[in-house]
Amino acid sequence: MNILVCISNVPDTTSKINFQNDNTAFDTNGVQFIINPNDEFGLTRAIWLQQKNAATVTVVTVGDASCEPILRKCLAIGADKAVRINAEPTDGFAVAKELAAHCQATSYDVIFTGRESIDYNGGMVGGMLATLLGIPYVANCIHLDIEGKAAQVQREIDGGKESLRSDLPIILGAQKGLVEESELIIPNMRGIMQARQKPLEVVEGVQATAQTSIEQFEKPAPKGAVKLVDAGDLDTLIELLQNEAKVL
Amino acid sequence: MSIVIYVESQQGTIKKAGFEIASYGRAMADATGQKLVAVVFNQEDASSLNTYGVDLIYSVSTPHPNFEVEGFATTLAAIVQQENATLVALSATANGRYLGPILAVKTSAAFFSNVVALPSSYEPIKVKRSCFTNKAFNLTTSAAPCSVLCLNSNAFGLHEKISTSEIKEFTYQAGNSTLAVTGVDQATNKVTIADADIVVSGGRGLKGPEHWHLIEDLAEVLGAATACSKPVSDMGWRPHSEHVGQTGKPVASNLYIAIGVSGAIQHLAGVSASKVKVVINIDPEAPFFKAADYGVVGDAFEVVPQLIEKLKARL
Numbered sequence A: 001m002n003i004l005v006c007i008s009n010v011p012d013t014t015s016k017i018n019f020q021n022d023n024t025a026f027d028t029n030g031v032q033f034i035i036n037p038n039d040e041f042g043l044t045r046a047i048w049l050q051q052k053n054a055a056t057v058t059v060v061t062v063g064d065a066s067c068e069p070i071l072r073k074c075l076a077i078g079a080d081k082a083v084r085i086n087a088e089p090t091d092g093f094a095v096a097k098e099l100a101a102h103c104q105a106t107s108y109d110v111i112f113t114g115r116e117s118i119d120y121n122g123g124m125v126g127g128m129l130a131t132l133l134g135i136p137y138v139a140n141c142i143h144l145d146i147e148g149k150a151a152q153v154q155r156e157i158d159g160g161k162e163s164l165r166s167d168l169p170i171i172l173g174a175q176k177g178l179v180e181e182s183e184l185i186i187p188n189m190r191g192i193m194q195a196r197q198k199p200l201e202v203v204e205g206v207q208a209t210a211q212t213s214i215e216q217f218e219k220p221a222p223k224g225a226v227k228l229v230d231a232g233d234l235d236t237l238i239e240l241l242q243n244e245a246k247v248l
Numbered sequence B: 001m002s003i004v005i006y007v008e009s010q011q012g013t014i015k016k017a018g019f020e021i022a023s024y025g026r027a028m029a030d031a032t033g034q035k036l037v038a039v040v041f042n043q044e045d046a047s048s049l050n051t052y053g054v055d056l057i058y059s060v061s062t063p064h065p066n067f068e069v070e071g072f073a074t075t076l077a078a079i080v081q082q083e084n085a086t087l088v089a090l091s092a093t094a095n096g097r098y099l100g101p102i103l104a105v106k107t108s109a110a111f112f113s114n115v116v117a118l119p120s121s122y123e124p125i126k127v128k129r130s131c132f133t134n135k136a137f138n139l140t141t142s143a144a145p146c147s148v149l150c151l152n153s154n155a156f157g158l159h160e161k162i163s164t165s166e167i168k169e170f171t172y173q174a175g176n177s178t179l180a181v182t183g184v185d186q187a188t189n190k191v192t193i194a195d196a197d198i199v200v201s202g203g204r205g206l207k208g209p210e211h212w213h214l215i216e217d218l219a220e221v222l223g224a225a226t227a228c229s230k231p232v233s234d235m236g237w238r239p240h241s242e243h244v245g246q247t248g249k250p251v252a253s254n255l256y257i258a259i260g261v262s263g264a265i266q267h268l269a270g271v272s273a274s275k276v277k278v279v280i281n282i283d284p285e286a287p288f289f290k291a292a293d294y295g296v297v298g299d300a301f302e303v304v305p306q307l308i309e310k311l312k313a314r315l
């Protein structure tokens, strides 16, 4: 079984978000990049399949050489090989096109994306890739069982969950629940050493054109000061919520 | 030409998000002089859409009662093509976010997630979207002939406009996928975080799952959904589906009440789209006070029971 895990390189969750060039570009100065948290759940789930079903796990990212440290980290976590598609991830559609070209050249049984990247929150690459490849996609995936050539999966829906089945190949949008936070694999020294020997292949992109482009960034307006209400005077809080904020 | 909207319903009832997307679609239709076409699935009576200015309703019946992404997307794509639509809008619900990118590829449209306002320009299309989990916004443009916009919950609101819409049946197109729904496990009596006007959220300050009746009782008097911080769900005090924040669910309610939540950057990012935020925390230095509109410095175990009693007496 061949498994692909799509990895997005995103700013650490504690990063201060700033822009440059007249607010037309994200300012990466001082920003640390991490594996997109949703992708880590998919990667760990893939490693379990590697251990149980003797699957081969490839990780892929669309981006420039600055993405290589996180690919190395994925190898240290346990992926067998890494591919960097050398192209600028201009928008979700272009990324999906680049990934589709790779998946057409090498076939995979299970492809994990994350539910969304925590930078642009597109939540789109998985569904687009699946549609380009003509295979099913399950968003917000919280459970996976593979039996032969079929997958039983669950996805989170508003107020509950849904069970689905599908033939392979399939694309799954991973999130917490597919794997618990405490089960995420943290690379150890041996993993880090082994990662150095594992292949990290760089392939040229197909120069997919983006459908959208960002013209301008803006930060939210600064917030006014909090109105404190005394703990012994909750009637005032209720009145403020009713009459001033008008939310009750 | 038309604007096509996907109106979401659940168990035969149109969701609030469905009326919001109709309001949004109406405003775009007025701005561009186009017809507003709504698509409903398994909805016997869609006449309530007349309150939100819809011109034409395509009513689709599906063989199974469930949402099926491939069939819904294939059917919507056929309608988009038949109507020669240049703008398609749907709600950022779990199903809407699932459907949008697939529909966009099927219709060769540009996809815009996290839309928070009406387009500021239509030719070319320019739309304001949130990014970095509400830590920023951006103005995004596209030259594609068709655009699919996914509108964030509560970003536009409900705007009534009476219309008389024509209703037509449209044949469901199942699409070809091996994906099949085998079961749905959904609470029908509980307000969900996605739909709620009010969300009551608890953090580690509540000390343990045995104290969650405080959150649940407060939510009940307010008709609110319950939520929690990430560590609370990681420790198994509450289900993952209640985890809100940058790596959990986004919250965009009218009122968000955070109890015993410190207000870490990842938590705040995910809830900041809520209009009014109230924080109850024993520590006056808790970062959440800087992001809140109203605050009570106090012990949750004293404040919350009193608040519940007072609300019961008043509401």
Ligand SMILES: Cc1cc2nc3c(=O)[nH]c(=O)nc-3n(C[C@H](O)[C@H](O)[C@H](O)COP(=O)(O)OP(=O)(O)OC[C@H]3O[C@@H](n4cnc5c(N)ncnc54)[C@H](O)[C@@H]3O)c2cc1C
Binding pocket: A013, A037, B202, B203, B204, B205, B206, B228, B229, B230, B231, B232, B243, B244, B245, B246, B247, B248, B259, B260, B261, B262, B263, B264, B265, B266, B267, B270, B280, B281, B282, B283, B286, B298, B299, B300, B301
């Ligand atoms: C990659 C990453 C992603 C993350 N994503 C998220 C996310 O999506 N959502 C999220 O929530 N967190 C997220 N976190 C975790 C986040 O950094 C914080 O650790 C977390 O939000 C803290 O949860 P808390 O406020 O419940 O607990 P704490 O920070 O421990 O705060 C508890 C609060 O309760 C107060 N308190 C104590 N006793 C009482 C009392 N009797 N009455 C009233 N108040 C009391 C304390 O003063 C304190 O402010 C993420 C972290 C990382 C590293």
Ligand SMILES: Nc1ncnc2c1ncn2[C@@H]1O[C@H](COP(=O)(O)O)[C@@H](O)[C@H]1O
Binding pocket: A005, A006, A007, A008, A009, A036, A038, A039, A060, A061, A062, A063, A089, A092, A095, A112, A113, A114, A115, A116, A117, A118, A120, A121, A122, A123, A124, A125, A126
């Ligand atoms: N540049 C990229 N390279 C590889 N995979 C990506 C990239 N961007 C996004 N993805 C994948 O698509 C998922 C959803 O991303 P997005 O649609 O950007 O929110 C991510 O969790 C990744 O798995």
